[in-house]
Amino acid sequence: MVASRESSNNPGRIPALGLRVLGLIFISILLMYFDNRDNHLDTARKGIGAAVYPLRVIVDAPARLWDWLGESTTSRNDLELELGRLKGERLLTNARLQKLNALEAENSRLRAMLDARAKVRDRTRVAEIMSVDANPYDHSLVIGIGTQDGVMDGQALVDANGVVGQVIKAGLMTSQAMLISDTDHALPVEVNRNGLRTIVVGTGKIDQLKLPFVVNNADIQVGDLLVTSGLGGAFPSGYPVAIVASVTRIPHEPYADVTARPSASLGQVREILLIFTAPGPDVEAAADD
Amino acid sequence: MIRDRASRRLPVILTFIVGLTLTIMPLPGGIDAFRPDWLAMLVIFWAMQLPRTWSVGTAWIIGIVLDVSQGTLLGQHALALCCVAFITVRFHLLMRVFPITQLTATVFPILATYQFLLFWVNGVAGVSAPLIAYWGPVISGTLLWPIVMAILTGMRYRTRAGD
Numbered sequence: 108m109v110a111s112r113e114s115s116n117n118p119g120r121i122p123a124l125g126l127r128v129l130g131l132i133f134i135s136i137l138l139m140y141f142d143n144r145d146n147h148l149d150t151a152r153k154g155i156g157a158a159v160y161p162l163r164v165i166v167d168a169p170a171r172l173w174d175w176l177g178e179s180t181t182s183r184n185d186l187e188l189e190l191g192r193l194k195g196e197r198l199l200t201n202a203r204l205q206k207l208n209a210l211e212a213e214n215s216r217l218r219a220m221l222d223a224r225a226k227v228r229d230r231t232r233v234a235e236i237m238s239v240d241a242n243p244y245d246h247s248l249v250i251g252i253g254t255q256d257g258v259m260d261g262q263a264l265v266d267a268n269g270v271v272g273q274v275i276k277a278g279l280m281t282s283q284a285m286l287i288s289d290t291d292h293a294l295p296v297e298v299n300r301n302g303l304r305t306i307v308v309g310t311g312k313i314d315q316l317k318l319p320f321v322v323n324n325a326d327i328q329v330g331d332l333l334v335t336s337g338l339g340g341a342f343p344s345g346y347p348v349a350i351v352a353s354v355t356r357i358p359h360e361p362y363a364d365v366t367a368r369p370s371a372s373l374g375q376v377r378e379i380l381l382i383f384t385a386p387g388p389d390v391e392a393a394a395d396d
Numbered sequence: 397m398i399r400d401r402a403s404r405r406l407p408v409i410l411t412f413i414v415g416l417t418l419t420i421m422p423l424p425g426g427i428d429a430f431r432p433d434w435l436a437m438l439v440i441f442w443a444m445q446l447p448r449t450w451s452v453g454t455a456w457i458i459g460i461v462l463d464v465s466q467g468t469l470l471g472q473h474a475l476a477l478c479c480v481a482f483i484t485v486r487f488h489l490l491m492r493v494f495p496i497t498q499l500t501a502t503v504f505p506i507l508a509t510y511q512f513l514l515f516w517v518n519g520v521a522g523v524s525a526p527l528i529a530y531w532g533p534v535i536s537g538t539l540l541w542p543i544v545m546a547i548l549t550g551m552r553y554r555t556r557a558g559d
Binding site: 143156158166 | 413416417420421422451452453456459460461464465467469470471472474475478479482485486517521
């Protein structure tokens with residue numbers, strides 16, 4: 108066995124190795140400290156992120172190719188069926204939309220009468236999810252647009268059925284978003300039926316959320332729809348989040364054990380909507396007329 | 397001469413790019429926890445074979461790129477990979493003469509150290525993660541080490557990559 112001695116004539120000795128390691132460890136710790144405390148390093152992060160972008164595109168390419176192949180090889184028959192279905196759906200949504208316009212006008216009139224701030228429709232933008240795995244320790248995804256498209260940290264993401272998550276790191280061309288199922292994610296919601304306010308926290312399971320702060324005698328039932336309350340400021344109010352799946356009241360504990368199932372299909376979405384929350388001040392003026 | 401050196405370094409850089417690609421590639425849910433730490437394994441291999449060219453500095457830069465692409469704390473993977481490179485370079489003479497079984501047994505604690513450092517930083521920064529995310533990559537990495545070693549050694553002698 109070769110003895111590794113610290114002698115200077117050892118041919119395997121690399122000069123100043125220990126010193127370099129200590130220096131780099133020191134820099135790493137400094138970086139982590141500043142990265143954890145505030146966002147001074149965001150520009151550096153974006154710069155290096157732009158360098159990783161081509162790699163993300165390459166990794167995403169096979170999935171995209173597969174989608175494209177699937178689309179371009181569907182038979183005429185399937186396409187006609189799909190078209191028929193979509194036409195039907197469009198008719199339905201259009202009919203609902205007619206009613207919505209009237210309802211929106213009525214709503215803003217009533218709100219003006221109540222002297223409350225009117226709700227405006229939020230501006231949205233479609234974003235594509237890149238099939239790139241980000242961090243193994245949390246529930247997150249990478250979307251294909253970034254700050255050059257106006258994405259900001261903290262922006263809400265929704266799909267057709269409900270809230271998906273929020274942007275946590277907006278890069279130049281791609282951004283990273285955290286899903287509502289992440290253990291670090293909490294979201295202020297209210298029960299649609301009676302306006303009971305509470306907080307939904309992720310469990311780390313993609314199909315389960317929990318409501319840890321519901322008191323035992325609170326009016327909450329299985330099947331209740333939870334919608335965003337807009338209290339945290341990050342999410343606009345009124346978007347569906349989850350449906351209560353189980354309520355277990357524990358007599359000797361202060362809080363009941365409540366779980367919910369996300370309305371959005373967190374594991375399957377490929378395209379999502381990014382919500383640009385409307386600015387506050389002009390809203391009052393819009394409510395007057 | 398310089399051109400010659402660059403052409404020898406290129407294959408190594410390519411292996412790192414492939415490693416990064418494998419790291420961010422999506423995997424189906426169950427296997428995801430067992431994704432090996434490809435980049436840590438590459439750092440071990442190259443630091444063992446050519447410690448004068450590829451050691452702690454390279455490892456640190458790769459770690460920073462990994463931090464950015466995974467959205468972790470900037471410096472977390474850099475710190476861990478840097479330590480991996482240090483341990484490997486420190487013992488590279490020993491590791492080179494080890495038979496493959498013994499080398500694999502040596503890679504196991506190095507990968508475990510790597511994961512431990514990542515988890516330690518996560519703990520200090522307050523990020524929680526399941527236990528499987530800790531042991532999964534270490535186990536799969538150790539099991540795959542002989543294959544990775546064989547592929548890289550073959551590639552190294554065919555392309556005369558390195559220095």
